[in-house]
Amino acid sequence: MSPVRSPEAERFDPPLRTLRWRVERAAPLAGFLADARARVADDARFESALRHGGIQLDRHPLLAERAPAQVPAGTRVVLYAFEREPAAVALAADALLAEHEDLVAVAKPPWLTTQGSRASQRLSLEALVRERTGDPSLVAAHRLDRQTSGIALFARGPAAARALGRAFAARRVEKRYLALVAPPPAADAF
Secondary structure (H helix, E strand, O other): OOOOOOHHHHHHOOOEEEEEEEOOOOEEHHHHHHHHHHHHOOHHHHHHHHHHOOEEEOOEEOOHHHOOOEEOOOOEEEEEEEOOOOOOOOOOOOOEEEEOOOEEEEEEOOOOEOOOOOOOOOOEHHHHHHHHHOOOOEEEOOOOOOOOOEEEEEEEOHHHHHHHHHHHHOOOOOOOOOOOOOOOOOHHHO
16 A cells, blocks of 8 residues: 655655666667657657766756767666656745855755755756756755755855755754644643
C-alpha cells in the first residue's frame, strides 16, 4: 500500500518513473538521446527529464551546457522522469535577505528543494539564487527539507563553503525554529 500524499506533494513533488541501463556501444550524443527517447516512449516525459537534468550519466546529470559530444560504451544511465510536470515554486522578489562578500541569506519558500535533486537540477533554491544573483559559485551551506520554509545560507565559492561548513559542524551557528500551528493545540497538550 503506497503512502497517502498531500495535495501539495502531488502538485510540487510528483512521482517519478525511473529507467536504468548501460550504454552498449559508444554513441554520439544525438544517437544516445534518440535511444533514450525511445526507451521512455513518451516525448513530453523525455523532454521534461532532459530539460530538468533528470538524465544521469555515471551519476552526473546530463545538462545542455555540459553535454559530452559522445557517450562512451559502458556508461551507466539512470533516467528520472516526472509522472507529470511539477508546479513551479516562485522565489519572492524580496527573498534575498542579505548579501555579503562570502555569504548570501535567502528566504526559502516551501516545496522548493534547497539543492538540485536526482530528477531536477533546475527546480531548486540553489539554481534560482544563482540565477538571481548572477553568481554561479554559490553553494548551499546547509539544507532545509522540501516542505520547509526558512532562511537558507549560501556560501560564495569553495573557501567560504568550507568555512561555513566548519562553523555549522562546530555549532558556532545559532539556529532558532518557529512552528506555526493551526488550529492552536489545547492548553493541556503540553
